Amino acid sequence: MSNKSLWSRLPLHLFLVAAVGLIAYSNSFHVPFIFDDEGSIVTNNVIKNLHRFLYDDGYIYNPRRFLGYLTVALNYRFGALDVTGYHVVNLAIHIGTAMLTYLLARLTLATPTLRREDDVTAASWFIPLFAALLFVAHPVQTQAVTYVIQRLASLATLFFVASIASYAKARLLQEESGRPFAVKPVCFYVLAVAAAGCAMKCKEIAFTLPFVVVLYEFLFFRMTAAKKVLFLLPVCLTVLIVPLSLLGTNKPIGQLISDVTAVTRVDSELSRLDYLFTQFPVIATYLRLLVLPVRQNLDYDFPVYHSLASLPVLFSLLLLLVLFGTALFLWQRSRDPQAAPELRLISFGILWFFITISVESSLIPIADVIFEHRVYLPSVGAFIAVAALVSLCFKRTVSRSIVATACAVVVALTATTFARNQVWGTELSLWGDTAQKSPQKARPHYNVALALEKSGRLDESLQQALIATRLSPKEANPYNLIGTIFGKKGDYDQAIAALSQAVKLDPTLAEAQVNLGDAYRLKRMLPQAMEQYQAAMKQRPTDASIYHKIGITFALQQNLPKAAVFFQCAASLDPSTPQYRLDLMRAQAGSMVK
Structure with a gap:
């Protein structure tokens, strides 16, 4: 089978990837704004005037994630708060990333260390296609795709993979032409650097991109060390973008890269070591989800570990060490000229996983220790490794039975993703599912209460809000909601009591100050109302x-x-x-x- 015939299948393969993605997410276009979408989109005045965003407020609002929020501002410009447009863009980003995963795998199989001139097999198309289909269909991706504001993670991943693929294409063109500075290689090289910069202006996870480029160069291309440094230097310099974007901020790095705003963040003061110990079982959970995506949860009630001697920490660490050691072993074996190319590809995929997950799963404490969308970028390497492993296990021959089995896996994953998106269908179904899976965590009960209050089920909402206050008595938001419910019931004395407690717990919670002002005003306690409104105005000028x-x-x-x-x-x-x-x-x- 010629290389030309393999590439001739490209349109069909990309069509299959797009079709599977569209089917898997066909029921997600009307999923409402939830969780951090409220503060980042619904009540975020910065995104609601595109001109002001571009020329005044946008970069000041969040210079670290300017490009990601620009796409949100464009969504608002053309569709206001119609959620369908946001989901269309999110799905387009997801499908685009899956297609780039396909292209990256194809390009990698054509690199000097993997290419076998006399041994072009069906694996050359099976590995890229299966990896891309796993990526686009897997239900673990739903949180990065269906949860609107996690576009920041998926868009960063799109540019991340685009940068690596462009670098691979540039290097392949250089190898073919023998002229490093020919027009085509330079164009792709510039594209790689530009995509790297874009990724880093979407989310801080892209900080790892230069390290993956260095790994890619040393695994798949042959060149003197001096020339490698020359080619790598411009991409590597992009590593400065994230640290420079963090300059002038007064918040801890962990808070800056957190997945939720201060309004909904879980109160937690983790030491670096406690966070690191906890991340070993967290990463093991991510791996389990990639293999067996069951009991997915928007808001895990995950235990914090304080000692390396804890059995879950120890066993998880051993698992990760074995996996990392396997990657190094396979790389060593792949140095044999007669070794199967899949060995090095599996090693690369595993190392990609560990490098890209390091920003959010290492020594930088983040209050919420686990979120499923954090595995979105690492999963690119994981799925390439899995596809290569399947090819290797079946000796690089893709029989009808192997194709049928792969199709069955993709169909099962697509159906599971569709079912998971059903859970995301309404705020009440999503948070009800979350509260059922995390019954001892306050935040899911609070969000169930919010959903019930929006639907007018005030008594049920009050019950859930009271559960939240019992589980987290120092959290202000549930008291604010309780006060709002009593206000709607016309019981202003109870409303004032609950809202006063909310303001006492969090004097910066402008929403509670406004609601307390409303309660005072409706009781004609006008000086007290004015005091609360003025305090809120300082928070929201x-x-x-x-x-x-x-x-x-x-x-x-x-x-x-x-x-x-x-x-x-x-x-x-x-x-x-x-x-x-x-x-x-x-x-x-x-x-x-x-």
Whole structure:
């Protein structure tokens, strides 16, 4: 079979990858915004004006992840808060990454250390296709794809794989032409550097990209050390992008690369060693999910370990050491000119996994020790290794039975992903599933309570919120929700008590301050209401609704000139809300605002 005929199958293979991805996620386009989507998208005023985002607020808001948030701002520009557009983009990124995984595997099999001029087999197309199909169909990816704001992780992965693939293409063209600085290789080389920079402006996990490029060069290409350094230097210099982006921040690195905002973060002060010990069983859990994706959970109640002598830590560490040792052993064996090329490819995939997972699973403490989307980038290497292992086990002959078995695996994974996306279908089904799997963790119960409150099931919501306060008595958000529920019931005394507790626990929680101000205002305790609104305004100086509430409070105090000033501020900050302009006209006309 000629190399030309292999590449002629490219359109068919990429079509299969896209088709499987579309089927697996066909029921995800109406999944609502959940969890951190609220703060990052729904209530994030920075993304709601594209011009201001591009020329003023966007880079200041989050310079480390500017490119990722730019795509969110573009989504808002063309579809506001219609969630379908966000899911379409997320799925396109996922399918694109799967296609790049296919191309990377194909290019790697053509590198000097793997290419066998007299031995082109069906494995040359089976490995790339099976790896890409595993990646696109596997249910462990649902959190990175269906959870909208985790686009930051999936987009970083897209650019990460694009950079490695472009580097591989550039080096292959250099090998073929014998001219390192020919136009085509240089173009792909520039593309690799540009993609690396883009990846690092999506999420900090891309910090590992230069290390993977160095690994790729030394595993798959033959060149003098001096020339390797020359070719690697520009890509390696991109390693400075992430550290430079972190300069000037006052928060710990672990908090900066965390997956959730301060509003929903679990309170936890982990030492570096405790976090490292805990990550050994966490990584083992990621590996288990890749092999057996059952009991997936949005918010794991994962134990923190404090000693290397703990059996789960010790056994997990032994597993990881065996896996790492296997990668080194296979690399050593692959140096034999007669060795199967799959050996080195398996070694590369395993080492990719360990390198790329190191940012979030090492010595940098992150409050939430485990999230499934953290395995999205590492899984690229894992699936390439699995596909190569299958090819090796069957002696590089792809029979009908092997193809049928591979198809059955992909179909099963696709069905499981579809079923997992069913769970994501509503906030209540997702958080109900999570609370069932993490019954002793406060956050899932709180989010179940939120979902119930939104659907008007106030008594059930109150029960779940009370469970959350029992499990985490120092967390302010459940008390804020309890106060909101009592306010909707018209019990303002109970609302004030709960909301006061929320503000006491977290004086920076503007939402609780606003709700407490509302409760005071509805009880006609206007000075107390004004105090809470003004405190909230300091936390959210661009929130038009707070200015409007202050204006209403002044109007109730018969101070219409001051009311007009705040109505004007609200209307300026949010011209799209007609009520602000209407109340301004009423205040200017001297009529009472109720």
